[in-house]
Amino acid sequence: MTDSDQPQGSAAPSTQPAVAGAPAGARRAIVVGASSGMGAALVRQLAGEGYKVAALARRSDRLEELAASCAEACAASGGRVVVRAHDVTDHGEVPELFEELVEDLGGLDLFIFAAGVMPKIEPREYSTTKDFEIVEVNVKGCIAWTNQVAQLMQTQRFGTIVGISSIAGDRGRKGNPVYCTSKAAMNTYLEALRNRLSEVGVHVCTIKPGFVATQMTDGMEGLFWLAKPEQAAAQILAAARNRANVRYVFRRWWIVGTIVKSIPSFLFRHLNI
Numbered sequence: 001m002t003d004s005d006q007p008q009g010s011a012a013p014s015t016q017p018a019v020a021g022a023p024a025g026a027r028r029a030i031v032v033g034a035s036s037g038m039g040a041a042l043v044r045q046l047a048g049e050g051y052k053v054a055a056l057a058r059r060s061d062r063l064e065e066l067a068a069s070c071a072e073a074c075a076a077s078g079g080r081v082v083v084r085a086h087d088v089t090d091h092g093e094v095p096e097l098f099e100e101l102v103e104d105l106g107g108l109d110l111f112i113f114a115a116g117v118m119p120k121i122e123p124r125e126y127s128t129t130k131d132f133e134i135v136e137v138n139v140k141g142c143i144a145w146t147n148q149v150a151q152l153m154q155t156q157r158f159g160t161i162v163g164i165s166s167i168a169g170d171r172g173r174k175g176n177p178v179y180c181t182s183k184a185a186m187n188t189y190l191e192a193l194r195n196r197l198s199e200v201g202v203h204v205c206t207i208k209p210g211f212v213a214t215q216m217t218d219g220m221e222g223l224f225w226l227a228k229p230e231q232a233a234a235q236i237l238a239a240a241r242n243r244a245n246v247r248y249v250f251r252r253w254w255i256v257g258t259i260v261k262s263i264p265s266f267l268f269r270h271l272n273i
Ligand SMILES: NC(=O)c1ccc[n+]([C@@H]2O[C@H](COP(=O)([O-])OP(=O)(O)OC[C@H]3O[C@@H](n4cnc5c(N)ncnc54)[C@H](OP(=O)(O)O)[C@@H]3O)[C@@H](O)[C@H]2O)c1
Pocket: 032, 033, 034, 035, 036, 037, 038, 039, 056, 057, 058, 059, 060, 062, 086, 087, 088, 089, 114, 115, 116, 117, 118, 137, 164, 165, 166, 167, 208, 209, 210, 211, 212, 213, 214, 215, 216, 217
């Protein structure tokens, strides 16, 4: 069985901290890409469970709204949402910001990289500008943040890293070549980190969503099995808690992923998927 084979464990949400080997009761998380979609839903769920969460993205107004919407849940759970405007393409800003956030949270148990872009690419378009933006956010942004987190978790010898990749990274699809490439790069990077960090008890979980109803998919046609962001977030946290290596969300996308990966290239190039 390989990393991308049948995921294990239950998809049911749990009240346990999503952390391998963390101190008892520790609930400190950073979510990058938290202003909408799955990232925002993850912040809401974590805040409701009593986490201190740092929520980052570019749109500070959306982050402030998110924090306000969590206030009641935080009052009941003891959680806290700290927001910070940040553009992940400012890679040089990451080390200092990371250090500040960890100090503010009092440590770190869970890191989730949810930031991503998927600009519309026309069938015959080759836009280096759009393609490089995808790489800057989805790949370099992920590496800039996750390297910092890996360094800390390697030293403290506990923690969970979650990267939201995509089923799109399983093949080179004709629709958006560099989006697929960016997610394939994430998959390989996260797998390599998992192999390194498992030696010190740190877990790395790769999430491959199918279709989720977020700003990213808004207006797209032909979508099916569309998950709500809240459903996806519950499955993502369950996967992290169950120490899944790779988890498709919904889990039924694993069947699609397995079939799609087995289609020979000479047939795949004729399919509009
Ligand atoms: N929706 C789907 O069907 C689907 C399927 C597979 C995988 N995914 C992946 O899931 C992840 C979350 O996407 P979503 O579906 O929840 O869509 P979304 O609502 O568009 O969320 C994307 C998040 O990324 C943030 N982001 C984008 N560029 C950024 C930058 N330069 N700096 C900091 N943050 C940035 C956005 O915040 P700001 O714009 O405020 O910065 C937003 O919070 C993405 O990686 C996406 O590729 C989505």
